[in-house]
Amino acid sequence: MKRTGIDVDKFDYLLRDCYHFGITCTLNWRRLIHMMRVVEKDGELRIAIRDKERDNVFNLFYLRMHLRRIAYQHPTCSAIDLMVKDVLTLSNNILHPTKTLSDSINDMIFYLSLTDYILDMIANLNIWLGESPQRSEAQKIIDRIYRRKLYTLVGETPPSNDKYLESTDDIISEISGEDNTLRETLCVAYLDLKFW
Numbered sequence: 001m002k003r004t005g006i007d008v009d010k011f012d013y014l015l016r017d018c019y020h021f022g023i024t025c026t027l028n029w030r031r032l033i034h035m036m037r038v039v040e041k042d043g044e045l046r047i048a049i050r051d052k053e054r055d056n057v058f059n060l061f062y063l064r065m066h067l068r069r070i071a072y073q074h075p076t077c078s079a080i081d082l083m084v085k086d087v088l089t090l091s092n093n094i095l096h097p098t099k100t101l102s103d104s105i106n107d108m109i110f111y112l113s114l115t116d117y118i119l120d121m122i123a124n125l126n127i128w129l130g131e132s133p134q135r136s137e138a139q140k141i142i143d144r145i146y147r148r149k150l151y152t153l154v155g156e157t158p159p160s161n162d163k164y165l166e167s168t169d170d171i172i173s174e175i176s177g178e179d180n181t182l183r184e185t186l187c188v189a190y191l192d193l194k195f196w
Contacts, residue, residue, distance in 0.1 A: 036048065037050075087122060
């Protein structure tokens, strides 16, 4: 049972991502692991961390929040995520004669063939299969990604409690008004930047 959210997987991806993003990593994971002990409490074994390591634990969660803000949920990353999602949705049934991309969840061999190369494959499908409107639209989006003509962030706001209760359609209607063309191009994304 996970109680704290502290695990070696988190250490691994924080260290890896700090290295690749060129961010100084403030987490002293070796010391944190050294200061952990297995203790018994209420008949259960638990991993306990010394109280003098509270700053190191704070750094762990702060670093995670910082990376989420500047990298994982950065507006550019979010725009590319949405664009790739649109490409894959448009290409759902054009890559394989009898299967759809969404079927790949049940076919491990097909699933394993879906690598990062899939965008290049969709971009060049006209060479093998001729043109189709769905494929053409997907290829236009891929071209926009390569040219960095990304979806545009039109605004962001910290949500109040009642904003979470609104449906996505209500938020889009509030922004677009009566403009149906604008309504079709808007996407609402909820980003959760909790500290823990």
